[in-house]
Amino acid sequence: MSDVKGYAATSELSGLAPFSFQRRTPRADDVSIDILYCGVCHTDIHFAENDWGRTNYPVVPGHEIIGRVTAVGNDVNQFTVGELVGVGCMVDSCRSCPSCEQGLEQYCREGMTPTYNGEDRIDRLRTYGGYSERIVVSERFVVRVPDKLDPAAAAPILCAGITTYSPLKHFGVGKGHKVGVLGMGGLGHMGVKFARALGAEVTIFTRSEAKVAEAKKQGADHVIISTDPEQMAAATESFDFLLDTIPVHHDLNPYLSTLKVNGSHILVGMIEPIEPTVHSRNLIGKRRILTGSLIGGMPETQEVLDFCAEHDISCDIEMLDIHNINEAYERMKKGDVKYRFVIDMKSLKSA
Amino acid sequence: MSDVKGYAATSELSGLAPFSFQRRTPRADDVSIDILYCGVCHTDIHFAENDWGRTNYPVVPGHEIIGRVTAVGNDVNQFTVGELVGVGCMVDSCRSCPSCEQGLEQYCREGMTPTYNGEDRIDRLRTYGGYSERIVVSERFVVRVPDKLDPAAAAPILCAGITTYSPLKHFGVGKGHKVGVLGMGGLGHMGVKFARALGAEVTIFTRSEAKVAEAKKQGADHVIISTDPEQMAAATESFDFLLDTIPVHHDLNPYLSTLKVNGSHILVGMIEPIEPTVHSRNLIGKRRILTGSLIGGMPETQEVLDFCAEHDISCDIEMLDIHNINEAYERMKKGDVKYRFVIDMKSLKSA
Incomplete structure (x- = not known):
């Protein structure tokens, strides 16, 4: 084990603060990584603030x-010292269930081990995430x-x-x-880039006229103001997919109506604890699909990085010093970021 | 036009009674049919009793x-006098939208013309259904x-x-x-027969132990008591499809949990006006699909009849005289029919 500096939320604190902890002694199949950059996901806020009631501080x-x-x-044969690598939402899974065998570790029957707030499957120690020096x-x-x-923009x-890439690929x-x-945040703007790169014609739904210019800048071919009943009616049965x-x-029914026969509405944002209500006629009457998708498996995570390199796609980011993280959270809650904060981990050394 | 005897519900009546009306003069593409048998669908009751508020008496x-x-x-070239034929839930559609062009008339963009309580697209006269001498x-x-x-059993x-056939085929x-x-009525028992004929292993979900023997008789390989939490938990992630x-x-969440990763829950019963509530995590967490399906198109309606002939499948029916129709409705409301009433239209002549 070795001591590592990081930023953590504790139950006593309202916010993140410097925190020292131990990383495990590397095992035979382990890769030790010095962290350069870490993106800030809305999920980070949910865990820091225990919104879902399952944070272990x-x-x-x-x-x-x-x-x-x-x-x-x-035993490591895929990586060598000095290589630039990435780690996403998972750090382990059972590796033997049907999903794991298909490289769909995110759907592991036993549940995947999350990168933070999880428990290592071998030593039962807590997992700690990327707001730190090493992993x-x-x-x-x-x-x-x-x-x-x-x-940085790859984080x-x-x-x-x-x-956003995984469901677009999976559903063809x-x-x-x-x-x-639907949605113009970190996920939405990546969804637009991927859908366009895959050859689709892309429309962004937004609630306000004020965001039309921004939506066009994101690369949308068309924009629909979802609060305008006329625009929504004009879009009836016109989409193959909704991401x-x-x-x-949010009420899914008006959006479902914009799907063609056999169209699919794909949820990627967890909308618990509130349950959406869906009119069954909106599904049955046009054989529409309501589905959801969770991150992606490891082979597909490598694929999306390669796809981004090939199609010159990156995330629009705003760089952040770690000591400004609490302020960044406040801005994210107001939707004030285009489109993802990324922490420059050099700032941790001086924090 | 010619006068036809039938059985109808009027707004003044609580029930169905003899009724004389006119059938249209046949057009060049029309087939005139003497009705021998007519099945009694639960939808008939909904319309007779205006449960959905859109009955035109x-x-x-x-x-x-x-x-x-x-x-x-x-202009008719598919049928000749004397042939035995069938008519289902639709008698017309726009015939030119993308769905109609694919033989999916049930999803017609303009809405298909229902066999009864509809309006003819040409003469704007009301459509009348199969509880009658001719159509x-x-x-x-x-x-x-x-x-x-x-x-009779084909009706x-x-x-x-x-x-039930259409979604099983469509979703592969x-x-x-x-x-x-799910459900052991007219639709459910046909679903079991089709799923088995297509090579699948079939489980019936039922709410009570008392129905297990009946479920086995329907041909189920297995039976799960849906009210038993242990049996439901044991079925977690075990099904590819739920019909x-x-x-x-009914609450869909416990059923969704029994679907494997990528599994599909297919609704064929309209469950309006009450909306089901679905936990998004039950979809996202395992990339499950919630969908629905409406009858089937005309090519597939011919296909299912041919499939039934090939696989020796028919509906389990109880024959009915037309003057007992109101009693039959009361029994159906109590689930007291195995599994479909079929009216012998000869009884109309003596009614």
């Missing part, structure tokens, strides 16, 4: 990690960052990116499809 | 019609009844049959799949 958030390999165990992760859960990508691909979005994207990144409760 | 219910061709128009239908909406089928295939149910069927025929509000 102290918690070191962060699951959009980019770093450099400093050591590898004897030690089993090689199966490490991905290679292509040279072409800007390392959010590990969560915001894979979360491609040329000739019309895709609607729904809205992370709070 | 008087209404002649019935959309599971088997009869013999008595005349054909000059006149455009040939596109008429299907051929294979010789091998018992005509419910036109609604209960196609409604086959060998190696585990299918759960949900329950026509009243």
Whole structure:
């Protein structure tokens, strides 16, 4: 074990503060990583503030990690010292259930081990995330960052990116499809980039006229003001897919109506504890699909990084020093970030 | 036009009673049919009693019609006089929208013309259903009844049959799949037969121990008592498909949990006006699909009749005289029919 500096929330604190903890002694299949950048996901706030009632304090958030390999165990054969690598939302899974065998570790029957606020499957120690100097992760859960990508802007691909890329690929979005994207945040803006790169025609739904220019800047071919009944009616039965990144409760029925026969409404934002209510006629009457998707498996996480390099896609980011993290959380709660904060981990050394 | 005897509900009556009305003069593409049998669908009750608030009285219910061709128009080339034919839930559609062009007339963008309580697209006259002596239908909406089928037992295939067959085929149910069927009524028992014929292993979910023997008799490989938390927990992530025929509000979440990763919960019973509430985590967490399906298109309605002939499948029916229809409705409301009433239309002549 070795001492590591990080930023954590504790139950006594309202916010994140410097925190020293131990990383495990690397095992034979482990990759030791010096963290360079870590994206700030809305989930980090939920855990820091215990919104879901399952935070084990102290918690070191962060699951959009980019770093450099400093050591590898004897059994590691995919990575070498000095390589630029990434770690996303998971650091382990059972590895033997049908989902794991298909490389869909995020749907592991036993539940995957999250990068933070989880429990290591071997030593039962708590997992700590990427707001820290270093991390030690089993090689199966490490991905290679292509040279072409800007390392900082690549960080959010590990969560915001894979979360939107995976369902678009799985459900077969491609040329000739019309895709609607709901929500204009970190996930939504990545969804627009991926859907366009896959050949689809993309519409952003937004609640206000004031955001139309921004939506166009994000690359949308069209914009629909979702609060305008006329625009919504005109969109009836016009979309093949809806990628729904809205992370709070919203009525799905008006959006379902904009799907064609056999169209799919894909949720990627958990909207618990409030339950959406869905009119069954909106599904039955047009054989529509309501579904959801959770991040992506490890092979697909590597795929999305390679896809981003090939298509010159990166996340729009705002760089952040770690000592400004609490302020960043406050801004994120107001939606005041375009589109993802990324912590420059050099700032931790001077914090 | 010609006078026809039928049974109708009027706004003044609590129940169905003899009713004389006119059938349209056959057009060039029309098939005139003498009705031999008509199945009694739960939807008939909803319309007779205006449960959905959109009944135009008087209404002649019935959309599971088997009869013999008595005349054909000059443009009819699929049917000849004397043939045994069927008519299901639709008698017309726009015929030019993307759904109609794919033979998915049930999802017609303009809305299909229902066999009763609808309005003819040409003369704007009301459509009357199968509780009557005769019907006149455009040939596109008429299907051929294979010789091998018992005509009376074939009637419910036109609604209960196609409604369960279509989603099983569309979503790709086959060998190696585990299918759960919810609801043990007219639709449910047909769903079990089709799923088995398609090669799947079939489980019936029922609320009470008392129905286990009946479920086995229906052909289920397994039975799960849905009110037993232990049995439901043991079924976690075990099904590829759920065919949900329950026509009243029920909590979908416990059922969703029994679906594997990528599993599909298919609604075929409209459960309005009450809305189901679905936990988004039950979809997102395992990439599950909630969807629905409405009857089937005309090519598939012919296909299901041929499939039934090939696999020796028919509906379990109880024959009924038309003057007992009101009593039959009361029994259906109590679930007291195995599994479908079929009216012998000869009884109309003596009624």
